[in-house]
Amino acid sequence: MTDAGGYAAKAAADRTADVTLYATRGSILDASGQPIAESVDAVDVIADPLLISQQKQDPAVYASKLAAYLGNPPGSVDVAALRAKLAKPGSQYAVLAKQVTPSVWKKIKALGLVGITGNQDPKTVYPQGAVAANVVGLVNAQGEGSSGMESEYNSLLSGTNGKISYQAAYGYEIPTTGINEQAAENGTSVETTVDSKIQYAAQQAIDDEVAKTKAALGTVVVMDPRSGAILALATSQTYDPNNPGTATAEQLGDDALSDVFEPGSVAKVITMSAEIQQGVTNPMTKVVVPPTLNTGDGYVVHDDTAHGTEHLTLNGILAESSNIGTDLTSLQLSPNNMAERNAILYDYFSAFGLGRKSGLELPGESPGILASAADWNHSQQYTVAFGQGLSVNAIQATSVYATIANEGVRVTPTLVKGYVGADGRYTAAPAPARTQVVSAATAKQVSEMMESVVSDAGTGTSAQIPGYRVAGKTGTANRYVASCGGYCGYTASFIGYAPADNPQLVIGVFVEGPQG
Numbered sequence: 453m454t455d456a457g458g459y460a461a462k463a464a465a466d467r468t469a470d471v472t473l474y475a476t477r478g479s480i481l482d483a484s485g486q487p488i489a490e491s492v493d494a495v496d497v498i499a500d501p502l503l504i505s506q507q508k509q510d511p512a513v514y515a516s517k518l519a520a521y522l523g524n525p526p527g528s529v530d531v532a533a534l535r536a537k538l539a540k541p542g543s544q545y546a547v548l549a550k551q552v553t554p555s556v557w558k559k560i561k562a563l564g565l566v567g568i569t570g571n572q573d574p575k576t577v578y579p580q581g582a583v584a585a586n587v588v589g590l591v592n593a594q595g596e597g598s599s600g601m602e603s604e605y606n607s608l609l610s611g612t613n614g615k616i617s618y619q620a621a622y623g624y625e626i627p628t629t630g631i632n633e634q635a636a637e638n639g640t641s642v643e644t645t646v647d648s649k650i651q652y653a654a655q656q657a658i659d660d661e662v663a664k665t666k667a668a669l670g671t672v673v674v675m676d677p678r679s680g681a682i683l684a685l686a687t688s689q690t691y692d693p694n695n696p697g698t699a700t701a702e703q704l705g706d707d708a709l710s711d712v713f714e715p716g717s718v719a720k721v722i723t724m725s726a727e728i729q730q731g732v733t734n735p736m737t738k739v740v741v742p743p744t745l746n747t748g749d750g751y752v753v754h755d756d757t758a759h760g761t762e763h764l765t766l767n768g769i770l771a772e773s774s775n776i777g778t779d780l781t782s783l784q785l786s787p788n789n790m791a792e793r794n795a796i797l798y799d800y801f802s803a804f805g806l807g808r809k810s811g812l813e814l815p816g817e818s819p820g821i822l823a824s825a826a827d828w829n830h831s832q833q834y835t836v837a838f839g840q841g842l843s844v845n846a847i848q849a850t851s852v853y854a855t856i857a858n859e860g861v862r863v864t865p866t867l868v869k870g871y872v873g874a875d876g877r878y879t880a881a882p883a884p885a886r887t888q889v890v891s892a893a894t895a896k897q898v899s900e901m902m903e904s905v906v907s908d909a910g911t912g913t914s915a916q917i918p919g920y921r922v923a924g925k926t927g928t929a930n931r932y933v934a935s936c937g938g939y940c941g942y943t944a945s946f947i948g949y950a951p952a953d954n955p956q957l958v959i960g961v962f963v964e965g966p967q968g
Contacts, residue, residue: 474573475611476874478639480588480601482648483683483869488580489588489602489693491639494551495570497522497560501543503567511538517563521556522549550593551575576602578693584651585693586706587644587685587814587867599704601642601867604815611639611874638874645681645869650674654686658961662688665966668941671708671846673960677854677949680863680884682812682847683957709810709817712843713943713964716929717773719801719839722852723782724770725898726800729890732784735767735901741777751831753779756928767901771910773926775838782837791825794833798825801836803889804855804862810847811864811884820844839929850960853924853947856902857955860895862887899923903952915948923955924948931965941965 477491497518504511515535523529529549537546550573552560557570576591589600597606614636654672662670667688674684687707691699727733741762745753753776762774769777786793801807807822821843823832832841847865855862864884871879890898902923906912911926927945932938944966949958 469617471571471616473614473616473634473636474595475613475636476574476638477576477591477595477611478609478641478872478874480605480609481641481643481872482580482584482646482651483644483681484648485643486580486648488584488644488646488648489576489578489591491574492577493554494573494575495554495557496547496573497549497552497557498569498571499538499546499548500567500569501538501540501546503544504538505541507566509566511535514538514565514568517565518548518560518568521560522552526556580648581694582690582692583648583655584644584646584685585690586687586704586708587646588693590693590696590704599816600706600814601644604813605642608871609639609642612637640874641872643869643872643878644867645676645679645683646685646867647674647683651684651686654684655690658686658688658963661961661963665944665963667963667967668965669707669711670961670963671711672962673708673846673850673958675850675854675865675958675960677857677863677955677958680854680866681869682865682867685847685867705816706814708846709812709814710845711964712818712820712845713931713962714842714929715839715844715849716927716943716945717775717839718849718852718925718927718945718947719842719844720770720773720778720837721856721898721902721925722801722804722806723778723797723837724766724901725804725856725890725894726797727766727781727785728897729800729894730785730796733766733781735765735897737766737781739764739766739769739777739780741769741774741780745776745779745834747830747834749830751834753834767904770901770925771904771907773905773911778838779834790833794825794828797837798822800889801842803887804852805848806842806844806852810845810851811866812847813867817847818845820848839927846960846962849945849962850947850958853949853960854958855889856895856898857923857949857958858895859892860888860890862889899952902948906948912946912948915946917950920950921952922948922950923952933965 479487479490482488512535515531519529519531520527587600589602590598591602592598597603614634617632658670658672670688672686675682685708689703691703741764755774755776764777785796809817809819835841851865863886866884868881870881902925904910905925906915906922912924915922915924929943930939931941931943933940944963947960949955
């Protein structure tokens with residue numbers, strides 16, 4: 453007995469054509485709502501080689517006509533390879549080009565070539581070029597986020613593709629057979645905290661500094677201490693996201709998160725915050741600072757510049773960035789119990805956000821290294837206080853100063869301001885977590901001490917801004933480089949904020965391996 457129904461169903465299935473309705477990917481916006489990454493209309497050019505053969509069309513002629521419009525730039529396509537795709541025996545589906553512009557597709561369609569169709573396939577472009585490229589990241593050939601925010605928020609940005617199904621013969625819809633359509637659900641846009649003007653200025657500034665000093669790399673972080681908003685995250689290793697094929701692997705990452713370094717003297721702010729909060733010192737505490745500090749076990753602490761015995765206050769120790777003075781005052785956290793002193797110091801370094809990821813909404817962050825106090829070796833018991841023997845990334849280091857600027861309250865750094873749904877509805881992002889690390893009174897005293905660093909008597913005079921009070925701290929730390937098997941060169945840094953009496957911006961600048 454013949455199964456007529458079964459044959460009919462199989463014939464219908466063989467005639468069924470499915471066309472994907474691509475969802476429009478959500479945009480990534482700057483803080484003013486302008487797109488940094490956005491989806492634009494594009495068309496995949498598709499061939500049905502079997503239909504072309506059945507209609508007795510010449511693949512060589514097709515290839516010659518299409519070649520003028522395909523390739524990047526148009527006209528650069530390999531004609532022989534194109535002809536081979538068009539002549540592939542038995543194939544009913546061959547992608548000749550991905551994501552051509554609508555204007556190019558219009559010209560191809562006007563050729564009237566049987567068996568050549570177009571499928572809507574929006575693509576992501578970056579209208580601001582390299583601005584925040586390392587933050588935003590990229591979308592791969594499959595339309596999936598592969599790095600940066602494009603990766604972190606891929607499921608939200610992507611939306612859901614739809615589909616049209618219909619009965620077709622010779623590549624064309626059979627009338628009266630009906631169409632089954634499942635609509636696409638467009639993606640949600642992510643509005644960032646990035647200020648494009650500040651971001652551009654930061655990128656230009658760090659590029660200039662790295663070129664001038666012949667450094668390995670450089671990073672700038674600009675942050676609003678009150679909200680935790682990252683206004684700029686710039687690295688000297690960047691790329692053009694509209695032409696990612698020219699980028700190196702190093703350029704595709706984000707050094708502000710992945711590159712870790714020993715912070716050096718910028719960490720002294722944590723140590724002195726701990727001392728003041730614990731009530732063992734104040735800015736006017738007097739300290740006799742010897743030329744060196746012999747700690748025993750063969751380890752001797754030195755200052756950057758040789759000196760005789762000095763009589764300094766805690767304020768002066770910070771202004772002159774004395775390692776010896778910092779160690780001597782930190783010992784007052786528990787004068788008779790080194791293990792207890794180490795534990796107290798560790799707790800403050802941890803509370804300021806070191807030793808764990810910052811909480812920023814980006815993939816690839818290194819948490820840095822902050823060993824447990826019980827694991828500190830003899831030299832670490834002294835070096836951690838002045839920022840050696842641990843490692844941080846640029847976000848973590850800048851966040852420490854944002855905490856002081858924000859009256860001792862640490863606000864988890866954030867890059868997301870809100871979301872715009874496909875329906876245009878705006879939803880603000882949840883407020884980031886806030887933690888009181890030290891009291892407002894302690895933060896005020898430390899802030900005033902940091903103003904002395906930027907004064908004419910301090911190490912940060914180049915950070916002075918006429919008409920504004922500036923607080924900050926310089927840092928110079930030995931730099932560990934795996935390729936040379938130890939310490940090679942140094943990391944130079946400055947983190948500060950202004951106006952010091954009402955901080956609006958915290959800026960961290962980090963230069964790895966400067967030569968001059």
